[in-house]
Amino acid sequence: MSEEFRDLYYYHQRFHDDDRNGGQNSSTYTQNLQMFNHSSYMGFGEFLHGSTEHNTVTRAFGLTPSTSEAPVMAGGDGDLVGVSETPATPYSSISSSSTEAAGDDDSNKSKKENQQKESVEDGENSSKKEAKAKKKGEKKKQRVPRFAFMTKSEVDHLEDGYRWRKYGQKAVKNSPYPRSYYRCTTQKCSVKKHVERSHQDPSIVITTANNVYDQQNLAALHQPQLPEYGLLQDMIPTFFPKQEP
């Protein structure tokens, strides 16, 4: 995995018997779910505290949060959270967080668009500079909480019930595997994620997603279609707790 992830929490392993075959016969199971911390982002505990609720991650993916109390990620003000104490438990947990402009993906975008528009309209470099200068006056870009999880899979882009459009691909430093950038194409869905394959263990896919879902919009968000081999809830049970009978 890329060096940006510093600390491992849990490690989620998932096998697809036949991903290529529509995943119809695939099976999913979890092994040590490993969580990791993005070095440039806030600690996991911080993430939780910074977030309003335990369901943050659920929201992050636009999934309807469970009504049951999230078990979870309790404790830990620091970089790591104590969940790592129970890694053997299947469905034990998920990954970490990071920060980046809190909820400003769109604002950044529009900012950028405006910037570009300006430069196009003016048709000169000067306008670009102006835009830049203008931007300098604006408040510093904040960070959106992000989190990531590792999945053992043969396919890079895991089916999670959402529609994604790939909007970019970059070579990853120190890794032969590129990183692909996706955005959710569902209306009102502003989630973005990037997916890369671990160069240390090529069988592992690292997915990192932002957390820009507006809680108020949550209800309006689409309900995920059940993919062939399970939802993120299955992959990240700590954040997607199973309903107790």
Place this chain on the structure above:
DNA sequence: CGGCTTTGACCAGCGC
């Protein structure tokens, strides 16, 4: 024709 991927270019943040 619409939706998607590919890919080079651009931009901002960060470290030195």
Place this chain on the structure above:
DNA sequence: GCGCTGGTCAAAGCCG
């Protein structure tokens, strides 16, 4: 200030 890197844009092309 400069270079590097991650993230995004958008044109071009592909595909159903």
